[in-house]
Amino acid sequence: MRALVADDDRVAAAAVSRSMSSWGFEVSVVHDGLAAWEHLNTETPPSLAIVDWEMPGLEGPELCRRIRTDPSRAHLYIVLLTARSSSIDVIAGLEAGADDYLVKPVNLNELRARVQVGVRVVTLQTRLAEKVTELQATLDNVRRLRGLLPICAYCKRIRDDRNYWQRVEVYVSEHTDATFTHGICPSCFEEAKAQLDT
Secondary structure, eight states: OOOEOOOOOOHHHHHHHHHHHHHOOOOEEESHHHHHHHHHHHSSSEEEEEESOOOOOHHHHHHHHHHTTTTTTTTTTTEESSOOOSSSHHHHHHHHHHHHHHEESSSHHHHHHHHHHHHHHHEEEEEEEHHHHHHHHHHHHHHHHSOOOOOTTTTTOEOOOOOEOOOOHHHHHHSSOOOOOOOHHHHHHHHHHHHHHO
16 A cells, blocks of 8 residues: 655654555655645555645645545545644644544554554545445446337347347346346247147
8 A cells, every 4th residue: 555654854754654664555755745745646646644734835734625625635544743732733633634643753553553544444445436336337237228228029129239139138138147047938838839739
């Protein structure tokens, strides 16, 4: 999983980055808020960010607000780091859009525990997004089947989108998960039997 560490304190950033790398993250480090924003706008943005409150260019809470107003980045899990420990500051950081809040100096064991929560949240969001995509594809399929189907009044074949005529079971099999077994209903059996007897 990709992670971003944004902190103008180079020593703190190096310590956090080194620890996160040892926990299996692919880590990028920047030292100001504008560089963090630029990094988040790349083609392969991180899923998790450790962001310092006070940075040049763009402070942590403002960076959080920008992220949360951008739908393509809103899923990012953000841990805000700061020396501010009052409940007013904690509330301000969380209201700005941080998912978690950690007071400096950073206890790396506590950071690891909080990052693991972030990984669980990001993993669940990813799975949910995949399920929503699957559901949308299924709904699109159902809508297509609920629409008007041109069917031959004589042979009962269905005309598809490419203007080919197919047997009903072939068309339905291609557009749903349904499978068919073949048999003969009692009335058709009697009709077929009568034709053989004549």
